[in-house]
Amino acid sequence: MHAKSDSEVTSFDQSTPPRSPRRPVYYVQSPSNHDAEKMSYGSSPLGSPQHHYYHCSPIHHSRESSTSRFSASLKNPRNLSAWKKVPRGEESEGEEDDEAEAEGPGRNVRLYVLFVLLFVVLFTLFSLILWGASKSYKPQVFVENIVFRSFNVQQGNDRTGVPTDMLSLNSTVRILYINPGTFFGVHVTSTPFELFYYQLKVASGRMNEFYQRRKTERRMVTIIRGEQVPLYGGLSGMGGRARIDHENYLVPLNLTFAMRSRAYILGRLVKSKFYSRIRCSVTLDANKLGKPFKIKGSFCS
Numbered sequence: 267m268h269a270k271s272d273s274e275v276t277s278f279d280q281s282t283p284p285r286s287p288r289r290p291v292y293y294v295q296s297p298s299n300h301d302a303e304k305m306s307y308g309s310s311p312l313g314s315p316q317h318h319y320y321h322c323s324p325i326h327h328s329r330e331s332s333t334s335r336f337s338a339s340l341k342n343p344r345n346l347s348a349w350k351k352v353p354r355g356e357e358s359e360g361e362e363d364d365e366a367e368a369e370g371p372g373r374n375v376r377l378y379v380l381f382v383l384l385f386v387v388l389f390t391l392f393s394l395i396l397w398g399a400s401k402s403y404k405p406q407v408f409v410e411n412i413v414f415r416s417f418n419v420q421q422g423n424d425r426t427g428v429p430t431d432m433l434s435l436n437s438t439v440r441i442l443y444i445n446p447g448t449f450f451g452v453h454v455t456s457t458p459f460e461l462f463y464y465q466l467k468v469a470s471g472r473m474n475e476f477y478q479r480r481k482t483e484r485r486m487v488t489i490i491r492g493e494q495v496p497l498y499g500g501l502s503g504m505g506g507r508a509r510i511d512h513e514n515y516l517v518p519l520n521l522t523f524a525m526r527s528r529a530y531i532l533g534r535l536v537k538s539k540f541y542s543r544i545r546c547s548v549t550l551d552a553n554k555l556g557k558p559f560k561i562k563g564s565f566c567s
Contacts, residue, residue, distance in 0.1 A: 393536045396449075400538040403447040405454075405478070405527045407542045409566055410440045410485075411558035412521065414550050424496040431497040435461070435469045437490050439521065440558070444483040451479045452527040452540070459490050459523045461548075468492045468519070478527075490521075517550040 415436040422432035439459060445452050454476050461469040469492035478484060527540040546566040548559055 393532060396531050397536055397538055400447065400450060400529055400531055403445075403450075404540050405452060405525075405542065406444040406446065407525055407544060408442040408444075408563075409521070409544060409546050409561045410442055411560045412437055412439045412548050413558045414555050417517070417550060417552065417555065419497070422494060422496075428496075430499070433468055433492060433495045433497055435490075435492040435495075437461070437469065439471075439488050439490055441473075441486050441488065442483065443478060443486065443525075445478040445480060445527075447480045447529060449480060450529040450531050450538075451477060452529045453477050454525060454527050456525045457523055459488050459521065461490055461492070462520045462522065463517065466497070468495050473523075515552050519548050519550055521546045521548055 415438065416434070417436075418434045419431055420434075421429070423429050424432075443454065456473045459471045459473065460467055469490045471488050471490035473486060473488045476484070476486075522545045524541060524543045527542070529538045529540070530536075531538060544566055546561050548561060548565070551559070
């Protein structure tokens with residue numbers, strides 16, 4: 267740009283009418299540079315383009331452009347709302363991140379609890395199925411025979427010294443035990459084996475505990491005996507005959523016992539129990555001592 271002479275400056279000042287003390291008001295409708303220049307040009311007091319005013323100070327031009335843009339943004343509420351929405355969006359995103367971080371541990375805990383409950387339900391259902399299936403494999407108990415080894419009735423005294431008939435009996439019972447279970451073994455126990463003459467117990471014995479594997483069977487022999495059992499007239503109908511001729515009499519007896527079988531299907535968690543109560547009617551024949559008395563199915567209940 268070229269420097270102006272003193273004469274040009276003087277002539278310019280004389281031709282220009284004096285400005286009013288009130289500053290002109292500029293109205294900006296668009297934040298663009300081009301529109302800002304037009305508005306500044308149209309609102310000049312002389313109505314004539316003064317390009318030299320803008321070109322002489324580029325810094326001033328940039329400040330006016332920034333001012334015009336800021337004033338346009340203030341007059342346009344849409345732009346202001348757009349500016350305000352940005353930090354709100356950022357704040358909402360931050361809040362969502364915080365909520366997601368807070369929900370992370372709680373969600374994991376809920377998933378673990380749900381998994382544990384599902385496992386418990388499935389395990390319980392599986393255990394019930396196994397338990398129900400085991401009930402169809404009840405062990406079977408058969409009394410095959412009984413052998414009376416000896417039988418004797420003689421006069422004697424009980425523990426208190428009261429005179430009465432005393433009975434001595436020795437016998438053995440043979441039992442067949444079958445475990446039909448296909449997926450479990452059983453632990454077997456029993457109550458005492460007892461021989462009764464009506465309501466009078468004349469002999470008893472115990473069977474040893476044992477473990478029976480799946481789909482197997484076992485035969486056992488249990489000793490049942492009675493030593494010096496006081497009769498107190500219980501065998502009065504045959505007591506005299508037995509002392510005189512012990513080879514010519516018959517004595518009806520009842521054999522009773524109960525067997526308990528425990529099956530541990532899934533360890534101690536799932537187990538099944540089976541009970542077998544046996545009552546068999548037998549006859550002691552003095553002429554067949556030492557010989558097995560076969561017990562048929564109709565004799566036992």
